[in-house]
Amino acid sequence: MPQDVLSNRPLYLQVRDALAERIAKGTWRPGAAIPNESDLAREFGVSPGTTRKALDLIESERLVTRRQGRGTFVNDQASEGLAIRFSNIRGADGERIVGQVEAGEATEGKANALERERLRLQAADHVYRIRRVQSHDGRPFMVEDVSMPATIFPRLVEMNGVNHRIAILAQRHGVLLGKAQERISIGQASPEAAEVLGIAPATAILSLDRVTQTLDGYPVEWRIGQCHLVGQHYLAEMT
Amino acid sequence: MPQDVLSNRPLYLQVRDALAERIAKGTWRPGAAIPNESDLAREFGVSPGTTRKALDLIESERLVTRRQGRGTFVNDQASEGLAIRFSNIRGADGERIVGQVEAGEATEGKANALERERLRLQAADHVYRIRRVQSHDGRPFMVEDVSMPATIFPRLVEMNGVNHRIAILAQRHGVLLGKAQERISIGQASPEAAEVLGIAPATAILSLDRVTQTLDGYPVEWRIGQCHLVGQHYLAEMT
DNA sequence: AAGTGGTCTAGACCACTCA
């Protein structure tokens, strides 16, 4: 049954929300099949057409995959192809460059001005910070400084050896990812980054300033990448 | 009536194609209202639901805008907001930088290797080439070298004073635009570009190598931009 | 053969816009 028939929110959106919540909370696990359309329609007390509209929506939001004759399956956000969809570095042949990631220790602290702006936080809010280095074929090509709101990822500093890729963290914490925006400009490598990347300080690098948001539009990750491309490029797709 | 009832192509896609063709060909002009759902359903001999699905599609393809209580209107691809949607340079405040464009003479010639690769042309195919300079607040910030397949834009060299913005050319020639991909890297300004941009030769610039496609996926414009950003950035949006 | 999602129908009622 719809959670709130009195609400102005259309039924198909209410159903979408209910389905999305089950996926976020892990009630339906990644890879599992969810009930078929008519069962869902019965459960929510709406018509099959309304259910279908909700399913179309969560499919377009990459929460499920539907296959004719088989069923509807919860996507694993940790899978290749979903987890790396915000990594836009490509090789000369156009193939995605997904570096090996080496992450430092996570630290916690008060959000600074830039973090507050990018993550839409208040002065008292805390963030977790991690430095990551991405390598391809043994060559480090990007140094990333990552900040995440502490409230969304509780006890992150205490976890050891967890993968800090945002898609994986988000899935583990019941957060659904939506869009991301990346500001691209030419910058100079910081002394520490230059050292890691094996280039002269103040070499021109690509500055990749990216904010990743939840499906409802809340920022959950801000990272500045200092990227030294040799034969690779950044690929932006526009629709 | 559906053009081909025997076709395997779903009815709503056949209706979509018919609507898209009328918009491309200019049968329905930019800004004009198109018939309402039930009239279209009658005309094509399908149910209102099928018509609606086709209308939803062309709306998502930016061909029309639907407004409850008013009607469905053909989008003007030459309008601000549609014509500049592939220009991703932003100012410090995040506002789009849409430069004044100064275009040189269009020339015609055989497609070179890179043009054939980017525009998927054969050895004998011809292209039109134009150099454009974009300025903002009187300062030139990007030099663009543009190539377009000659077959798609016949007699382009003979036209004087036409706007060479791809969205406008496309609308004039009955072509519907779809996606674009942009390869971004750090390059060195060519001597001529450096002169125009007022910077030292071999200064690091952002190289913006962009291919724009039609709705059916055919490349229609390739351009390399040499972009000198001062306080601005390139904004990539990922979904 | 049974079960799934994909397509399609033929309506109803509602929210919104505008004359």
Added chain:
DNA sequence: GAGTGGTCTAGACCACTTG
């Protein structure tokens, strides 16, 4: 009040996958 698109219903049949 008339006309529009937005939502919703309650089915039918088809294409595809799997046991």
